[in-house]
Amino acid sequence: MGKAAKLQSQCAGKGGAIHFDDLHPCYSNHEARVEADRCYFCYDAPCMNACPTSIDIPLFIRQISTDNPKGAAKTIFEQNIMGGICARVCPTETLCEEACVRNDAEEKPVKIGHLQRFATDFFMDNVAAHPYERAASTGKKIAIVGAGPAGLACAHALSKEGHDVTVFEAREKSGGLNEYGIAAYKAVDDFAQKEVNFILDLGGISIENGKTLGRDMTLEDLSNSYDAVFLGMGLGGVQSLGLVGEEHPRVIDAARYIEDLRQASAKEELPQAKSVLVIGGGMTAVDVAIQSKLLGAEQVTIAYRRGQEQMNASSYEQELAQTHGVQISTWLQPKTILSDGDQLEGMVFNKTKLDGGKLVATDDEVTLSADLIFKAIGQNFITEPVTIDMALELESDRIKVDGNCKTNAKNIWAGGDCVAGGEDLTVASVEDGKIAAKNIHEFLSA
Amino acid sequence: MADLRSNFIGIKSPNPFWLASAPPTDKEYNVVRAYEAGWGGVVWKTLGEDPHLVNVNGPRYGAIHGADRRLLGLNNIELITDRPLQTNLQEIKRVKKDWPDRALVVSLMVPCEEQSWINILKLVEETEADGIELNFGCPHGMSERGMGSAVGQVPEYIEMVTRWCKQNTRMPVIVKLTPNITDIRKPAEAANRGGADAVSLINTINSIVSVDLDQMAPIPTVGGKGSHGGYCGPAVKPIALNMVAEIARTPELAELPISGIGGITTWRDAAEFLALGAGNLQVCTAAMTYGFKVVEEMIDGLSDWMDEKGYSSIDQISRKAVPNVSDWQHLNLNYIAKAKINQDLCIECGRCHIACEDTSHQAITNMVDGARKFEVIDEECVGCNLCVNVCPVEDCITMEQMTEGVDPRTNKPIDSSYANWTTHPNNPQRVDAAE
Numbered sequence: 001m002g003k004a005a006k007l008q009s010q011c012a013g014k015g016g017a018i019h020f021d022d023l024h025p026c027y028s029n030h031e032a033r034v035e036a037d038r039c040y041f042c043y044d045a046p047c048m049n050a051c052p053t054s055i056d057i058p059l060f061i062r063q064i065s066t067d068n069p070k071g072a073a074k075t076i077f078e079q080n081i082m083g084g085i086c087a088r089v090c091p092t093e094t095l096c097e098e099a100c101v102r103n104d105a106e107e108k109p110v111k112i113g114h115l116q117r118f119a120t121d122f123f124m125d126n127v128a129a130h131p132y133e134r135a136a137s138t139g140k141k142i143a144i145v146g147a148g149p150a151g152l153a154c155a156h157a158l159s160k161e162g163h164d165v166t167v168f169e170a171r172e173k174s175g176g177l178n179e180y181g182i183a184a185y186k187a188v189d190d191f192a193q194k195e196v197n198f199i200l201d202l203g204g205i206s207i208e209n210g211k212t213l214g215r216d217m218t219l220e221d222l223s224n225s226y227d228a229v230f231l232g233m234g235l236g237g238v239q240s241l242g243l244v245g246e247e248h249p250r251v252i253d254a255a256r257y258i259e260d261l262r263q264a265s266a267k268e269e270l271p272q273a274k275s276v277l278v279i280g281g282g283m284t285a286v287d288v289a290i291q292s293k294l295l296g297a298e299q300v301t302i303a304y305r306r307g308q309e310q311m312n313a314s315s316y317e318q319e320l321a322q323t324h325g326v327q328i329s330t331w332l333q334p335k336t337i338l339s340d341g342d343q344l345e346g347m348v349f350n351k352t353k354l355d356g357g358k359l360v361a362t363d364d365e366v367t368l369s370a371d372l373i374f375k376a377i378g379q380n381f382i383t384e385p386v387t388i389d390m391a392l393e394l395e396s397d398r399i400k401v402d403g404n405c406k407t408n409a410k411n412i413w414a415g416g417d418c419v420a421g422g423e424d425l426t427v428a429s430v431e432d433g434k435i436a437a438k439n440i441h442e443f444l445s446a
Numbered sequence: 447m448a449d450l451r452s453n454f455i456g457i458k459s460p461n462p463f464w465l466a467s468a469p470p471t472d473k474e475y476n477v478v479r480a481y482e483a484g485w486g487g488v489v490w491k492t493l494g495e496d497p498h499l500v501n502v503n504g505p506r507y508g509a510i511h512g513a514d515r516r517l518l519g520l521n522n523i524e525l526i527t528d529r530p531l532q533t534n535l536q537e538i539k540r541v542k543k544d545w546p547d548r549a550l551v552v553s554l555m556v557p558c559e560e561q562s563w564i565n566i567l568k569l570v571e572e573t574e575a576d577g578i579e580l581n582f583g584c585p586h587g588m589s590e591r592g593m594g595s596a597v598g599q600v601p602e603y604i605e606m607v608t609r610w611c612k613q614n615t616r617m618p619v620i621v622k623l624t625p626n627i628t629d630i631r632k633p634a635e636a637a638n639r640g641g642a643d644a645v646s647l648i649n650t651i652n653s654i655v656s657v658d659l660d661q662m663a664p665i666p667t668v669g670g671k672g673s674h675g676g677y678c679g680p681a682v683k684p685i686a687l688n689m690v691a692e693i694a695r696t697p698e699l700a701e702l703p704i705s706g707i708g709g710i711t712t713w714r715d716a717a718e719f720l721a722l723g724a725g726n727l728q729v730c731t732a733a734m735t736y737g738f739k740v741v742e743e744m745i746d747g748l749s750d751w752m753d754e755k756g757y758s759s760i761d762q763i764s765r766k767a768v769p770n771v772s773d774w775q776h777l778n779l780n781y782i783a784k785a786k787i788n789q790d791l792c793i794e795c796g797r798c799h800i801a802c803e804d805t806s807h808q809a810i811t812n813m814v815d816g817a818r819k820f821e822v823i824d825e826e827c828v829g830c831n832l833c834v835n836v837c838p839v840e841d842c843i844t845m846e847q848m849t850e851g852v853d854p855r856t857n858k859p860i861d862s863s864y865a866n867w868t869t870h871p872n873n874p875q876r877v878d879a880a881e
Contacts, residue, residue, distance in 0.1 A: 034514045
């Protein structure tokens with residue numbers, strides 16, 4: 001073990017079910033102090049304004065630089081109780097770190113994400129006591145649907161105020177996309193569950209796993225039996241390519257695959273491939289592409305229908321894919337799935353181009369061979385549970401909410417990916433949960 | 447190419463950089479390594495009377511660190527040499543013989559009795575050393591025994607011992623001063639009266655660098671207790687520069703040569719000490735932090751800078767800034783400057799704004815036309831320079847002199863004449879300008 005590794009603080013990975021090394025191992029104390037010293041403690045800090053949860057970044061970094069990582073973590077949790085996972089998965093290069101004034105100075109922002117991870121990991125690994133105490137019980141009961149980032153953030157903030165919270169989670173484990181939707185190398189060591197437990201340590205929150213809205217209870221039941229309801233169930237449906245042969249067993253939904261991978265104990269349980277094609281251009285596409293490489297695929301190609309600049313995955317994510325040996329092919333629109341019985345052979349694409357700002361398919365065709373295709377073209381919201389008995393207003397096929405995350409129903413709020421304008425970002429979902437909790441508390445206190 | 451050769455009170459060395467009397471000059475081994483590395487001279491670590499004294503066997507140093515543990519200030523509780531007198535004298539003699547072109551001065555500290563000084567002066571003369579330095583500065587340990595800074599804090603003692611030395615040796619005498627006094631001119635004047643050939647300053651400053659909050663004891667902690675030490679390193683440079691300048695600009699002391707000491711780490715520090723009145727330089731902490739090789743940067747840097755500025759010898763730099771060190775009351779009150787922010791260099795951290803807004807004159811915007819922008823409001827700016835100092839970008843904010851027009855803050859026209867406090871109407875003790 002090298003000296004740097006020996007100096008590494010307590011948060012080194014021990015390996016999960018299938019071992020993936022941590023993408024960025026946690027800073028050692030010294031690394032954190034040196035990096036923290038780079039922060040200028042800006043006035044009205046641009047990084048803080050760029051953070052969807054408005055974490056007081058200059059303050060927590062200053063606390064790290066004064067050897068107070070515990071205080072730093074509390075500063076982070078004050079705005080974002082899921083600061084731990086956000087430190088791992090936030091696209092900081094397009095949020096806080098993009099706003100850092102050091103970009104102007106030397107094109108090297110302060111590594112805010114790494115510093116946040118250092119502080120939150122320190123707290124979660126070394127501090128036994130939960131950072132908050134619940135206020136005296138208000139006797140109010142709140143139902144939350146979905147134990148993902150939005151639901152848990154909302155639950156924590158409401159329980160803190162003394163309300164009793166019940167969270168209904170469809171899946172076996174809580175955590176939502178933190179548990180099921182994030183590439184394994186971004187959250188090693190079963191971190192999502194650790195964070196769920198950390199949040200529950202506050203008390204006053206009970207989670208009922210295996211309970212699905214629309215199957216085990218209706219929205220109307222919840223609205224009637226609880227003082228307030230928060231919906232944070234995310235997206236349950238899978239977008240379709242609309243191609244013949246899409247149901248082929250080796251044409252797989254990427255989100256589902258990532259989920260299976262996170263839960264699998266051996267990689268043999270999952271479809272193996274030599275040559276992988278990923279259709280899509282977002283973070284999920286990048287995640288599944290990199291994991292395929294790490295799992296041994298020889299050729300992995302991301303095929304996207306527009307250009308690289310239009311990809312939802314940030315340039316940092318794209319670079320990460322490319323440094324892992326993933327090829328990115330752009331201006332390709334899926335046309336035909338090629339297969340011979342059980343054997344998947346590849347896909348034919350139409351080349352695309354912009355015609356007066358509009359994307360059009362050309363007659364040029366490109367064939368890419370693959371023995372496994374991942375669909376990473378996004379998910380959609382299953383509307384039935386919120387429209388059958390209660391008729392929540394929708395917008396763009398998702399729940400419509402106002403600036404307080406309030407729906408049109410009198411005691412129902414919603415946030416995260418299931419609402420219109422949902423950003424598919426953990427940190428944005430946390431902020432929704434926080435905003436809704438604040439408004440619910442005001443509503444209940446009125 | 448600039449000539450860096452130094453002749454300080456008749457003691458010649460190939461460059462003005464000497465190692466100060468301290469752990470790096472405690473024995474032959476270290477001193478030879480220093481000469482090999484290029485140091486122009488050394489002041490051998492202070493000799494005392496036998497039986498030789500002892501040091502603590504626990505930690506002797508404490509420190510203040512900046513970013514990335516850069517050592518900014520060091521404090522020590524080490525005493526003078528803890529080796530037998532004869533051992534030191536034999537080594538000094540051998541080293542001087544082997545390195546005739548390098549300066550070798552011996553630091554001394556014995557009780558305030560003339561015979562003690564006469565005895566040791568004889569012994570040192572036999573080594574052929576170039577001179578002696580009287581250690582009236584060490585502020586810890588030795589001062590409890592009536593030596594070191596206990597002498598340096600009483601001008602009469604300084605004068606007395608200096609005179610004894612001058613009367614009893616042919617060697618040049620340098621008096622090393624303690625900064626742990628109120629007015630550095632008093633001990634310097636005393637040394638001058640006693641006939642000193644030069645003064646050297648500053649010795650270390652009484653200090654406790656930090657407290658171990660678990661043991662609740664000062665650092666360095668020896669068995670649960672800590673004693674104050676002597677502070678040195680980059681952090682003390684401003685104090686040392688002021689004291690050197692105070693002596694240099696005192697008319698009665700204008701002829702008294704000064705060996706500048708206190709946090710010299712780079713060629714620039716050296717040039718500044720020379721400009722404010724030093725004739726040569728002594729270094730310790732930089733060597734103790736980085737090793738003897740640092741002298742290469744000092745020599746090269748000083749030489750290159752002198753070439754660039756057209757200086758050919760150390761004498762041409764020495765005292766060059768002394769005439770410009772002034773009392774406050776003689777500063778020109780008609781000189782008006784305003785801060786100016788170069789928007790091309792500004793990274794918009796906002797530190798200038800918040801420093802000015804919270805703690806000074808509310809003279810820097812944070813928003814212009816609804817956008818984040820930092821601009822100086824000339825109507826409020828007093829030209830204090832705080833923004834320049836807190837800005838993380840070098841040369842982004844500059845102070846620009848106003849030479850004509852009206853000062854928008856006072857609405858008074860710029861006056862190109864010189865006027866200071868001594869004649870200012872608000873000064874009750876003003877002297878009316880001659881008609």
